[in-house]
Every structure is written in C-alpha cells, then in structure tokens.
Amino acid sequence: MSAQSTPGETGTGGPRRRRPRGRRHRGLLVMAWTAAGIVVLGGTGAGYLYVKLNGNLRSVDIDQVLGGDRPRKADNDSRNILVLGSDTRAGGNRELGGGAGDGTARSDTAMIVHVYEGHRRAGVVSIPRDTIIDRPACTGTEGEEHPAARGVMFNSAYSTGGAACAVKTVESLTGLRMDHYLEVDFSGFRKLVDELGGVEVTTTRDIDDPESHLRLPAGTHRLDGEQALGLVRTRHGVGDGSDLGRIQLQQAFVRALAEQVEDIGVFTSPKKLYDLADTATRTVTTDSDLGSVNRLMSFAGGLRGIGASNMQMVTMPVRYDPADPNRVLVEKAKARLVWDALRGDRPVPRAATEGTATGEAGDVVSAP
Structure with missing residues (x-):
C-alpha cells in the first residue's frame, strides 16, 4: 500500500508487470501485539507458567553483536521494532513446502513498527524483500564476519548473517535505531x-x-491458520503478481486482526489466554531486552491500546527495476521523507508514497 493504503489507487512507478517465479516464496507477517495476551497472565497467580513460558522463548543479543556504531536512540519514549517473518524449513515448517528444504531460513516479510510517543499510535512500514540494496559489512549472530555486498536483495541480509545482520542492514538503510x-x-x-x-x-x-494453495471466492470469510497463511503469502492470484501486491494483502490482514483480536475472548478466557501465550512464546524470537516473559509482558502491555484506527500502514517507496522486473529499487528522496517522519515522531506524509509502485492489490481484501 504504497500510497497510504488508499483503496484502488494504482502507482505510476512502472508498468503493470506479471512476475513469473518457479519457486514459491512465502510471505509471513507478525505484529508485536501477537504476544499481548501474555500481559493478563500476571493476574493468574500461577508462577510456574512463567517458568514454562520463559523456557519457550528464544532471544538474540543484538546490542552485543552490533556494538556502539549504530544510530542513536530517540530521546522520547517512541520505539522502532523490526518485525521479520522467516521461512525456515526446520521442524514443523517442512510440511508447509517451498523454500530450500535444507533447514536454512529467509526473511520473506519485514516491517518496521514505529510506536509513537505515548504508545497510542503506530506507523508500520513494510520493506519489500525484493528491494535491491547495498548491504553493509556485518557480524552474524554467531560472531562470524560478512563483508559488505553491493546490489543484493534486501532479504539476503537475514540469510547471510541472521537477525543481527538484518537489523544492521535496516539501520543502514533507514538511519533509524531499531x-x-x-x-x-x-x-x-x-x-x-x-x-x-x-x-x-x-x-x-x-x-x-x-502457489499458495489459496482459493477464496469473493465474499466474507473467517480464515483459519492455514488459509491466513495462504493469504499473506499469495502473490500470483492478486494485483500485478509482485511482492508489492502481497505486502498489500499482509497489511490488510494486519488491520483485520487488529480490529478483531479483543473481540474473541483472548483477554477473558484463561484457557485461550494460556494457549495463545504458549504458542506465541514458542513462535517468537526476540532481542535480549524482550527475552523474558516479564519484559515481553511490559512491552506488549504498552501496545494493547493500538488498534486498526490508529495505525498508519505504508510500504517503503520503491519503483520497479527497469533491468529486472522481479526486483524493485528504493525511491531515495521519497524514502527519506518516511524515515525523517519516523525520526521526528510524525505521521508519514502522503507525498512520500504518491506515485510509487504499489502492486495493484490494495482493494482486494478488507475487514468485514
């Protein structure tokens, strides 16, 4: 949704393109509030749950790996969270197909979630995985060194050096501290x-x-997990067949999720609450600052008031690469407007996304 999520709007950043691919690249979204149900566990009095949930969590000490050569932190209580969806084929993911099949992981979805001062509003900027960038030299999560690389796909940062390399690449691209x-x-x-x-x-x-095993007739549907996964990773059945169209579906799904999550008993049913918390903590990998239930509770609790009506969702301004229709290039002047707005804790201006490539799928899915 490069043009401020306006339904039906078509970008002028390039011609309509169908982007054939032989392999199924999967898109996956996750938003910070998927762990929000953990907050309520504080009132259950069942301390053993904390021990179990803490044991589920995996974390990465990104601050230690990256050191001090990073953008400075904001001087207010705003926060930037890099949210990645990975397509590792290890464990239970093998049955979902696609990918390399060798247990390695890729980041097929990347979102910067900017939580504004006061934690009442959020801005979400999706970064297309197919964006051509210059990746900085980085140290991988295991301490291995990787030289800088020019003209590579954005999602190669994660497959090269894991979480720490992905964070450094995003910080280099945006000038924002994650x-x-x-x-x-x-x-x-x-x-x-x-x-x-x-x-x-x-x-x-x-x-x-x-490709994504998704067949939905026009109309209203309650999607189960498998269908939702198909929706957020589909690209060939909507828009121009590009990753940009898939991002628009992901953003629409996030809005629908945010509108409904507090209406389905998550915060009133202890059983549902625990099941959600158990699944979320098994699923999510965090930075070390969020690597305990108490810290994740505090963080998630601060996001509970953010719903669909106070989220702004955009895509990093890009244009189709004239040398390769399967790739996109950053519109640097417009992207600077996005990063400057977030740095200043301001909404992203409409001018930042007008006239950029969109994927042409902005009106396919909505909340009912």
Missing part, C-alpha cells in the same frame, strides 16, 4: 491464528493461487 527485534516462522503464524479462533476478512474478488 530498539527491538521480533521474528516468527510459518508454523507459528498458522498456530497463532488458530489459537485466536480465526480472522474474518472480506475479499472483493475471487482469489485463486495454486
């Missing part, structure tokens, strides 16, 4: 949606994409 890091995998996303009881969306046209 205060936190959250990552989730395919099987976890599917389970989270099922634990939430599904998410209701309305499709304005038929979606039929054999």
Whole structure:
C-alpha cells in the first residue's frame, strides 16, 4: 500500500508487470501485539507458567553483536521494532513446502513498527524483500564476519548473517535505531491464528493461487491458520503478481486482526489466554531486552491500546527495476521523507508514497 493504503489507487512507478517465479516464496507477517495476551497472565497467580513460558522463548543479543556504531536512540519514549517473518524449513515448517528444504531460513516479510510517543499510535512500514540494496559489512549472530555486498536483495541480509545482520542492514538503510527485534516462522503464524479462533476478512474478488494453495471466492470469510497463511503469502492470484501486491494483502490482514483480536475472548478466557501465550512464546524470537516473559509482558502491555484506527500502514517507496522486473529499487528522496517522519515522531506524509509502485492489490481484501 504504497500510497497510504488508499483503496484502488494504482502507482505510476512502472508498468503493470506479471512476475513469473518457479519457486514459491512465502510471505509471513507478525505484529508485536501477537504476544499481548501474555500481559493478563500476571493476574493468574500461577508462577510456574512463567517458568514454562520463559523456557519457550528464544532471544538474540543484538546490542552485543552490533556494538556502539549504530544510530542513536530517540530521546522520547517512541520505539522502532523490526518485525521479520522467516521461512525456515526446520521442524514443523517442512510440511508447509517451498523454500530450500535444507533447514536454512529467509526473511520473506519485514516491517518496521514505529510506536509513537505515548504508545497510542503506530506507523508500520513494510520493506519489500525484493528491494535491491547495498548491504553493509556485518557480524552474524554467531560472531562470524560478512563483508559488505553491493546490489543484493534486501532479504539476503537475514540469510547471510541472521537477525543481527538484518537489523544492521535496516539501520543502514533507514538511519533509524531499531530498539527491538521480533521474528516468527510459518508454523507459528498458522498456530497463532488458530489459537485466536480465526480472522474474518472480506475479499472483493475471487482469489485463486495454486502457489499458495489459496482459493477464496469473493465474499466474507473467517480464515483459519492455514488459509491466513495462504493469504499473506499469495502473490500470483492478486494485483500485478509482485511482492508489492502481497505486502498489500499482509497489511490488510494486519488491520483485520487488529480490529478483531479483543473481540474473541483472548483477554477473558484463561484457557485461550494460556494457549495463545504458549504458542506465541514458542513462535517468537526476540532481542535480549524482550527475552523474558516479564519484559515481553511490559512491552506488549504498552501496545494493547493500538488498534486498526490508529495505525498508519505504508510500504517503503520503491519503483520497479527497469533491468529486472522481479526486483524493485528504493525511491531515495521519497524514502527519506518516511524515515525523517519516523525520526521526528510524525505521521508519514502522503507525498512520500504518491506515485510509487504499489502492486495493484490494495482493494482486494478488507475487514468485514
């Protein structure tokens, strides 16, 4: 949704393109509030739950790996969170297909979530995985060194050096400090949606994409986890077939999720609450600052008031690469408007996304 999520708007950053791909690249979204149900566990008095949930969590000490050569932190209580969806084929993800099949991981979805001062509003900027960038030299999560690389795909940063390299690449691209890091995998996303009881969306046209195994007639549907996963990773059944169209579907799904999550008993049913917390903590990898239930509770509790009506969702301004229709290039002047707005804790101006490539799928899915 490069033009401020305006339904039906078509970008002028390049011609309509169908981007054939032989392999199924999967998109996955996760938002910071998927762990919000943990907050209420503080009132259960069941201390053993904390021990179990703490044991589920995985964390990465990104601050230690990256050291002090980073953008400075904001001087207010705003926060930037890099949210990645990974497509590792390890464990339960093998059954979902696609990918290399060798247990390695890629980041197929990347979002910068900017929580504004006061934690009442959020801005979400999606970064297309197919964006051509210059990746800085980085140290991988295991301490290995990787030289800088020019003209590579954005998602290669994660596959090269893991979470720490992905964070450094985003900070180099944006000039913004990433205060936190959250990552989730395919099987976890599917389970989270099922634990939430599904998410209701309305499709304005038929979606039929054999690549993502998704077939939905136009109309209103309550998607289970498998269907939701198909929706957020489909690209060939909507818009121009590009990753940009898939990002628009992901953003629409996030809006639908945010509108419904507090209406399905998550915060009133102890059983549902625990199931969600158990699944979320098994699914999510965090930075070390969020690597305990208490810290994750505090963080998630600060986001509970952010709903669909006070989220602004955009895509990093890009244009199609004239040398390769399967890639996009950063519109640097417009992207600077986005990063300057977030640095100043201001909404992203409409001028930042007008006239950029969109993927042409902005009106396919909405909340009912």
